[in-house]
Each structure stands twice: as structure tokens, then as C-alpha cells.
Amino acid sequence: MSTNQTHVMNTKEVKLDKLFSPLKIGEREVKNRIVSSSHAVGFDHGLLTERHLRYHERKAEGGTGLVMTFGSASVYKESSASYGSVSLWDPRNEPFLIDLAKRVQAHGALIMSQATHMGRRGSSIISGRSIQAPSAHPEPVHREISHVLRTEEIQPIIDAFADAAATLERCGWDGMEITAFGGHLIEQFWSPVINDRTDRYGGDFEGRNRFAVEVLQAVRAAVSSRFIISFRMAGDPKEEETGLNQEDMLEIAIKLDELKCIDFFNISGGTGTTYNSQTAFVPGDNFKRGTYNHLTRRMKKHLSVPVLVAGRILDPVQAEEALENEDCDLVAMTRAIIADPDLPKLAQEGKLAEIRPCIACNESCIGRIYSGMPMICTVNPSVELDILDEIGKAKNVHHVVVIGGGPAGMEAARVAANRGHKVLLIEKGDRLGGKVNIASIVDGRPHYAEHVKWLEKELKRLGVEVRLQEEVNMEKLVSMNPDQVIVATGAITSAMPEIGQKGTTSVTDIDVLSGKISIEPNSKVLVYDREGRYRGTSIANHIAGLDVAHVEVATPMWSVSEDLDEIQKAVMYKLMAKLGVKLKPNKNLIVKDDQAVLKDIWSGSEETLVEYDYIVFVGYEQGDNALYEELTSLAPTLNIQLIGDALSPRRLNNAILEGSQAGRVV
Secondary structure (H helix, E strand, C coil), X not given: CCCCCCCCCCCCCCXXXXXXXXXXXXXXXXXXXXXXXXXXXXCCCCCCCHHHHHHHHHHHHCCCCEXXXXXXXXXXXXXXXXXCCCECCCHHHHHHHHHXXXXXXXXXXXXXXXXXXCCCCCCCCCCCCCCEECCCCCXXXXXXXXXXXXXXXXXXXXXXXXXXXXXXXXXXXXXXXEEXXXXXXXXXXXXXXXXXXXXXXXXXXXXXXXXXXXXXXXXXXXXXXXXXXXXXXXXXXXXXXXXXXXHHHHHHHHHHHCCCCCCEEEEEECCCCCHHHHHHHCCCCCCCCCCCHHHHHHHHCCCCCCXXXXXXXXXXXXXXXXXXXXXXXXXXXHHHHHHCCCHHHHHHCCCHHHCCCCCCCCCCCHHHHCCXXXXXXXXXHHHCCHHHHCCCCCCCCCEEEEECXXXXXXXXXXXXXXXXXXXXXXXXXXXXXCHXXXXXXXXXXXXXXXXXXXXXXXXXHXXXXXXXXXXXXXXXXHHCCCXXXXXXXXXXXXXXXXXXXXXXXXXXXHHHHCCCCCCCCCXXXXXXXXXXXXXXXXHHHHHHHCCCEEEEEECCCCCCCCCCCXXXXXXXXXXXXXXXXXXXXXXXXXXXXXXXXXXXXCCCCEEECCCCCEEEEECCEEECCHHHHHHHHHCCCCCEEECHHHCCCCCHHHHHHHHHHHHHHC
16 A cells, blocks of 8 residues: 555455465465564563463464564573563573474464574663674664674674574474564674674675675574575665665675575564664554555565565555565564454455454554563453453343443443343443544544444444433433443543633643644644653644644653653654654643743743643543442442543553453453
8 A cells, every 4th residue: 555544444355365375485385475473572581481372372373374473582692682582592491482383383374483683782781791793883772882793703693593493493393584674683784884894794795794694504504494494674774874775685685595595585674773763663653554565576576585574564455465466475464463363364254344453553562562561452452461362152141331432431342242241332422432533633643543443343243232422320320220330431631720821721632633622823832741651742743733833842751752662752753853843841830820830840940831822731631430439329239340541541552451351240
């Protein structure tokens, strides 16, 4: 697809013949073209657990043809791996490797592991071991100065790649992916900017490519011809700091292909070299769909083996189009499969409308990893609690009433209906979806509302009765004689109540996005954000993008969007710079002499805000739990649950998780 607009799947007479055709890879055959590419999960520091095994097996159970595991898995004990990467060098993992291979292959899928040395892209903080790199240039993201690898220290790393491959084959695995992608050690050797060595591993193109060549040759020699070797690299690093462009990457790929060691290439874009380029190697919803198809299409014409594309392939129809257009031979649908591991199975059965869509927010998967937390999925709560994957049928049919049609209430109704209960959902507004509908208005999130649209279709399919524009009080609810009540009435947003100075309009981001308040031309707007995540900078950019106002963002935190992960933060900061949004961190908003004042936390200096036409408040919310409190007080025999923002205003993933749990309690 050529744009980042949402792609409406035509579910009538869709043919996915290419997607579900087998493909020869080396001496093996994969049953379909759907791949879950390797990604980090952060479940533990280096060691595998049963949780890892269930997570990857679930993808195979759902019909994925090739399950690639363990993003950035470390091959070398002396390196400092990051992001909770699995340690392929650790013998304690071997029993788990054997078990996982058997479990994935039992579903007819092939299984591979990624393998790497991250070089300077890491930190010694946790391990205490120095990071290693071709040269001493620190990476702008991690900033640590590396130990420069001596010539004699390189061969043990090459041997470690070979040992990892031999271990995987011994444990029954089908293959291993060697990666340069994301600014890892191999890419660092390639770079004429990062690699300033004067030995045989530096200098001209041949010298800078030598490490990659020797790794591939060593791995190929360590395993049988049936063991698949893939190679992941950027078709375009999208960063001048590497000194590598599309032509360089194509030349490298052709030279590596000539070695006859690689069974397929995995091509994507971006690198981990800078904050800006990090956003490109796991592209979010601000990137167009199929954003790297042009790179794989070009490389495919010059390579002798199959090519896998990775980057913004979100649904089976789009994947089929990529194959039909000869953009690739295999399609990575990793985040789409995280959102719904049954995507392949449902697609093959023609049930495209039942596939839970990925909303491409990157908030819970990539964002959490980059914030040092285990990944989850915003729309699929079973990634966090895999017990939620199974929706068993209830022994007795109950009458369930859900109050509130936001994502928490909709998910609760969906799960309860799936269990066989009679479900009524009541929403006081004129549409389902809650604040998600409003949040999706801002630029850069065209898919954000797709999940609540899917929930709405699922409620209809499952026979849930939905009543819109209906208020509920205790008397009406009790008269319905429900067996279970789920209260998901959301949150109440407000402006800072003390601000009421003449000439300044105090509003919330919800007021602006919903159209309740229109920003007048030539206005001066201050966004005051005490949440520190996405919403503050998002509304600032939205207003600035209207080209009607001068916009500033103030916050009491160290920085604007302090708690937003660095992948999303880079996108927001870049857009703020483009739109001319001014940043004012470390500021408390107070009322002094009936006037709004920004007070610097450290210097104590004050700025009176009389010249601002609007103050937009973000993070001033509280749970709307009045109905719940009334019910528990006056109807104590009712079985009642309070979930989502009504319990406490938090993230979308919390609302969906609690909705899923509530629907199972019934």
C-alpha cells in the first residue's frame, strides 16, 4: 500500500493463494508465507522460561508458517546484551530449546532463532562487562564508549556465532538468523563512519565486510545443509551517521549472497544508531503501510534466494498484495500476529473480519522493551497473562449487564458473550469506543480506533444487545435483575478548577479533539501536561498543525513527555520541532492573586500567563465511579465489578486487560 491510511479488508471472495502456498527455503519447505520475525520480549534476563515457550508455541498453533524467536539473542558471553535478550551461549537454556522446537514443529511450523552480537549498542550497567565495538565511537543512543576489539578478539566472536548455530541444530531447531539489523556489530563493521580500523577488518569495502563474511562461512561450516541460515539487514539504514545508503546495502547483500551460505534474506529499514533512526527500524503508525516493500522488491531482483519483508504489513490482504506484486517471497506479520496469533488460521478459513487488528501504537510491545519492561500487547491481553487466551464456555448462562461502551466495557461484553452468557451493554453516548474515538483523531494514529471497530463487529456477531444514548440509575438496573453487573463508566476529565482568569479559556485536550472547543485563529495556547506520556505532545502538535495558534507545552517533569518511550518520543519531538512548538519543562502551574502562573521548580522564577488565550490541561482526570458507589451501597446483593478508567484512569492496555478478566469472572 502506498499510504498509511487504514486498509479496509474486503472479506468477500478474497483469495489468498500466494499467502498460503508453500515455499522452498534451502532444503526445507515452509507451509505458508507468513512469518513471525524475531523480536525481544524481555521476559527474563537471558534465561528461557515456560512463559517464553508458551508465547512462541501459540504463534505456531495459530498457523504461522515460520516462527522466528529471540530478537537480539546473544551469542557471546563476553558481550553486554540489552533489552532482556536470550543468551544462546548459556547451556542452561538447552532443555528449553529442545522443548520449544518440538512444540512449535508439532503444529507444522518451522522454528528459527535470531543470533547477534550487539557491539556498541548496549550498556555495561547491568552486566558490568564493557561493551565491544570495531572502534571507540559511542552510539548516540547508549552513549557508552566501547572497548575496541583487538584483532585477536574477533575470532572468538565468530566462533560463538558458529557454536550457537550448532547448539540450535543439536536441539532440533530448523535454522538461525544472523542479524546486522538495528545497528548491531556487523552493521558497525560495515560503516565507514563508525569503523575506523586499520587492520584487516577495516579500511576498504572488503575489509569492512570481512567480519560478516567470516561469520557466515563459520556458521555454514558448523551445521548441516538442511539447517536454514537467514540474514537480516537494512535495505536502507535511513541515517547519515552510518555512512551507508541503499546502494551500499545492495552491494553488501549481493556480495554475501555470492557466498552461498544464506538461504534467505530478511530485509527491513532503519538502524539503531540515533534516536531518530530507531523509530524507523520498528516503524509505528506514522509510517506508511508496507513501508519497506520497495527495498525488498529492489533487492529481490538481484538475489538468488528468497526475500522476507518486514515493516508495516498489518493484514492478510495486504500481505497477499505484497506477494502478488513480487515485493517479496515471505511476509513478516509480527505485530499483527502478536495482536492475534490466530491470524493465519482465521485468514485461511476466510474469517478475515474476526481477526483482531494490530493498531500499530508500539506502546506496549516496543515501547515497554525500550523502557526496560517485558513486552505486552495493548489489544491482546493474553500476551501479559496467557491464561486469558482461552475463553471457556460457562456452565450456566447468566444475564450480564455492562455499563459503559468504551474499550473496557466492550471487551468485557465480548468475552462474556463468548462464554455463552446473555449480555446487555448500555452506553450513554451515541457511539461505542469511548475516548479511543477521540484519541484517534490526532495525526499519526490512523489505526488507533481499529480495535474498537473490531470489538463492535464482534459484539454484533456474538449477539450482544447494545443500547446507545441511555442513562442508567440504580432503580433501572435493579429492575433488570442481572446476575452480574460490570461497571466501565470511564473517567471524567477536567481543567484545573482554580484557573478562571479573564481573557483565558481553560479546557482539556478532550474538549479540543471532540470539537467542544475550537481554537480561534491567531491564538496563543499553553498545553499544561502532568501526565507525561503521549497526550500532552499529541494535543500540542494537533493544535499547532491547525496553523491557527502559537503553541507551548509546559510540564512539571524533567522533560516534556518524560515517561513516553524513546521510540515514540523521537517522533513527537521531531514533529514539535517542525511545527514550532516551544517546550517548557520543570514548571509548576499555580494560582497566585487569581492569576495562572508558571513557576520554575528550581529557580522559583514566575511567569504570569495573562497573554495566553487558552490553557489546555492534560492529566486532570478521575474515575467516574459514582454509579458503582451507589450500587455497592444501596444494592449490596448485586454481583458488581468496577473496571478500566472508572476504577483508575490509566492506559488502553489496562482497560482491555481488565475487561477481559471481568468477562471471564462471570
